[in-house]
Amino acid sequence: MATKVKKMLFILSKATLDNVYAAFIMANGARMEGIEAEIFFTFFGLEAIQKKKIEHLHVATVGNPAMHLPTMLGGLPGMEAIATKMMKKEMEKLDMPPVGEFLEILSDSGVKLWACKLAVEMFHLSEKDLIEDLDGILTIGDFYNRANEDGTHLLFI
């Protein structure tokens, strides 16, 4: 069946667990439908591809009205950890892989993973801090060039 969407380019700028999973699930879902997919990790999104930080991403309990938790409570020590633990438990029930394993699945599925050059420099990172499966470090211009064909969509998360 022909589809009008041929390629999805995701820009992930946040490291909260819900945003990271949104990007990963949509990228994987694209590949499963025969659509090409790439993710550009920029600003805090870079946390999701830093070896040391991958398994320590959190959900935000402050400034997140969907938590239905008073802001003052959300700011108490340990609240983010508890909320994150609960969310991870629910995700495991649905057989959703942890971030590190998910990145492997994406890479094996042919999703291209790119780090933003400016953000890498800003956070004083180098390639050795980033996951092995990374396809490279790009400028935003390089990334736009990858959108240079019909049926490509860009999505900022």
Add this chain to the structure above:
Amino acid sequence: MNNIKRNDQGYLTDFSQWTKEVGEEIAKEQNIEMTDKHWEVISYLQDKHTKEEALSIRGIKKSGIINIKEFYNLFPGGPLKKSTMIAGIPKPKSCI
């Protein structure tokens, strides 16, 4: 092939009608040439279906039958979608 019941997307609606020949025909429609490895994957999927276990790409990774890269190579352009159609089982409903 004419009396095989299929839905509008092309999936078999009655798994008991599946034979290897039916699978072969559907594979041809998808421009997939079946090899022993393809059939190994198909029987893994059918086994999962019979046991009523949900299929997912993570499950494929853990299957020990095939890795994800090979899976995409064998069934290009939506591997789980195409392989389940050839296997005569419903299209997986999971998002992962």
